[in-house]
Amino acid sequence: MLRDDPDAVRASQRARGDDESRVDTLLAADAERRAAVHRADDLRAEQKTVSQSVKKATPEERPAVLERAKALSAEVKAAEEATRAADEALRAAHLAIANVVAPEVPPGGEDDAVTLRTVGEVPSYDFEPRDHLDIGTALGAIDMERGAKVSGSRFYFLTGPGALLEFALAQLAITRAVAAGFVPVVAPALVGAQAMEGTGFLGEHLEEVYRVERDDLYLVGTSEVALAGMHADEVLDLSAGPRRYAGWSSCFRREAGSYGKDTKGIIRVHWFDKVEMFSFCPPEQAQAEHLRLLQWEEEFLQALELPYRVVDIAAGDLGTSAARKYDIEAWFPTQGTYRELTSTSDCTTFQARRLGIRYRDADGKPQTAATLNGTLCAIARTIACLLEVHQRADGSVHVPAALRPWLGGHEVLSPGMSLAPSA
Template identity: 65%
Template sequence: MIDLRALREHGPEPLRASQRARGEDEGVADQLLDLDARRRSALTRFETLRAEQKSVGKAVSKASPEERDDLLTQAKTLAADVKEAEAEAERLAGELDEVLTGIPNIVEEGTPAGGVDDFRVFEKVGAPRELDFTPRDHLELGEILGAIDTERGTKVSGARFYFLTGVGAMLELGLLNMAMQQAIASGFTPMIPPVLVKPETMEGTGYLGAHSDEVYHLPADDLYLVGTSEVPLAGYHADEILSADALPHRYIGWSSCFRREAGSYGKDTRGIIRVHQFNKVEMFVFCHPDQAHDEHLRLLAWEREMLEKLELPYRVVDIAAGDLGSSAARKYDCEAWLPTQGRYREVTSTSNCTDFQSRRLNVRYRAEDGKPRFAATLNGTLATTRWIVAILENHQRADGSVVVPEALRPFVGRDILEPVNG
């Protein structure tokens, strides 16, 4: 949720500019200011009438008999006016909250304008291997290695499900453990969060807006399956006031994640690139708002460190405003090279959500002046099931075997993944 006080103090142009960059309606800025002014006016009228009502009420008890009837009539009229004024203030507050809830975060200065194809490439790291053989894609390699079984995944659960078997399971466990150890060494607190959350937690992180059709909902329990541990970690300190001296709070969460992949019919149906269930290690940070920009770059650096340990060619992209989620003010993706597709595909994402989520979830810290202020929140992927795709394809050999990156070997327990099927 954006800062309404900042909108009043600094005017509507920052929100207008953000909405233009996202390709959204910039008129909501003026709509918000109008609603806010009307709500505050209605609230002032209600409080004035209520004070007058209390004053008349006190006067009734002290009035002479000949004055009492007039005062009682006045009190009755005031009671009706107070009730009407309170209802009007509540109605406008509800309308204001509804509009506020639908407005995405104000994008950070420097974010590229435009949509999904308007990202800016920051840097390319590592050159794709020159292969002297026709590379196999990750699914073919996974089947040869006895690592991936999509046929039985579909049989058991339906399309976009899979089994990781044998070295496939070992590879994922090793990868995620490696990510956890890196984060812990960098001062993160390890967390295994719940993957079912209440509506207020899911809504508080901004996932029940434009992309709510991506989320699995269990109506009987009114709980949601999370698509990232960002959601429960964001809610961890809901309705709390944190010590400013303890900031930043850095958490590293390991969880299963669930996404409906609504609207992706026909896209990436082969293999495990776009699936309904996967595992992920996610960084999540609560920090002082003034620290958020630098903290965002630190999260990106930790993601890059993981990719370089895995010897994967990748590029860093600055996501355009129209392709940001509602909570993000800025987002950087790392995309790994896939030889069989001849292009880069997203494997990590890190977002600076400023104080957008903490306003919804009421996560604050005690500032130097003793007053509570809203914290900034940030998140970033440190490893996920999709990375297996890039590892297999980039480190394959002509005979179908796959070299395990040196840094990953202690976590997987072998140097080479050998074919077990013809």
């Protein structure tokens, strides 16, 4: 693609606000690598010819032929080393360029997302609404003070009804995902560099990542990383349709650069649990699969009785691996605005190409797969939204019907209530 239409890649870099010169660096690295391979091939061919001529050489010719063979051996070794260096330079130049932005993506940056639709009515209250931390503290559901004592700022305990809400949301998310045909997965939260690099979470995103240097492992910020890496260097059977996983894992984010933002409560934290949808499919099916992931996310928020809007993320706010991304932002009463609760990204062939994930087409030929991801439930932030939207004047919180089977049948959470199943 880069060789055929470098201007399209330059345009994508401009749309993202990234460095266009990286395209020229990659083109040069590609040309140098091909030249290095060609030279090494030529030298090996000549070396083979000279080696065969040794037997045919006359006694007078043999010393010169042997000398040439010796020189060629050294030249071949140097050429092969140059090829390895060119391979490394090409890979580094390739990794420096983000996925090519889809043509339909809105231009601009973080503030230029386009609202596609708004669903549900923004609630009104006949009392002054309290934020989720005040509600959660009164319920005995959230303990930020002890979280900070144990682990530092942006850590927390979920206790009593808060812990039950975590389990209820995870159960609801996994149950709905399985009903939609996803394979449930409990994914590792520690992964190696191949999975992190292949999914696009190293490089410019390195400051967001926790690294265990002693073991050269990384704490994932999303189970997308482990789910993508699970099939690295494999050829998948996609003849029956997309392969879909619903991965549960703890997620860790350093939140570098977020100093002073969302310092109160559990909206922006260093650790949370999440249920993530992940799909492998042929590239021509990716756009339709992206809309299906979005639909499942919407249906989940509708089951939680949360008002939300769907936004099409602008090019300058896309992650490295995403060609297009939709966010679902739910209403937070005390902030008087919609905040991101879930997102879904079409990564086209970007991650699968890096990770060597292929499938066989109708002719049996291996092709690079497409990958897509979508958050079904980021649990901590969803709890925060539930507490705010469903709060009542007396400090209690309405429990959406979809969650009640995993909350002992309780219709309301109240301060001091028994957590035993309701009669």
